[in-house]
Amino acid sequence: MSYIQRYEGRKGFSLIELLIVILLVSIVYFLGFEGFEIGKKKPKALTPLNLKSNILSSELFKGQATLLCVDECRSCYLRQGVASAFEEYTSPIDLTGMQAYTIDKYNALSRIEYGRYQDKKICLIMDFYNNGSSTQIILKNDKGSYFLPSFFEKPQAFSSPEEAKEYWLRNSMTVSDSGEFY
Known part of the structure; x- marks a missing residue:
């Protein structure tokens, strides 16, 4: 069986490959954005001027x-x-x-x-x-x-x-x- 025939026989990703990709993206997201809040401003300290x-x-x-x-x-x-x-x-x-x-x-x-x-x-x-x-x-x-x-x-x-x-x-x-x- 030639390389082209083997490639045409495989049309998508296996379930295991998809789960691994999701796991890797989740790990990168949680490590990179831990403690980072999108859209929320930290309140400024009360001072006489504000x-x-x-x-x-x-x-x-x-x-x-x-x-x-x-x-x-x-x-x-x-x-x-x-x-x-x-x-x-x-x-x-x-x-x-x-x-x-x-x-x-x-x-x-x-x-x-x-x-x-x-x-x-x-x-x-x-x-x-x-x-x-x-x-x-x-x-x-x-x-x-x-x-x-x-x-x-x-x-x-x-x-x-x-x-x-x-x-x-x-x-x-x-x-x-x-x-x-x-």
């Missing part, structure tokens, strides 16, 4: 939420709505040593003292709403000071809480100045 955007775009945000951070802002909790319980925020957090400030009725910078949660000192509480607004606040840690607006613009970094206060007051005057902002 805090609002991360919470509002997170899967956990469903209309209204409150972020509560304790233990010198090393761990945070998120609550949906007003009536639900706080659940641990499991994404990375880079807010360590954060101090929160607001401006009082005399336009003076005032440090916010929140109290305690589960016998740990609260360092930050922020509310987030459906319309994209949030608590307006000034945050400070050893890396700098940050103004987090309630609406419109993006958070800004400053070298001191006093600079952030001036920015806050300047923008408040612009918005409330007889509609000239628009």
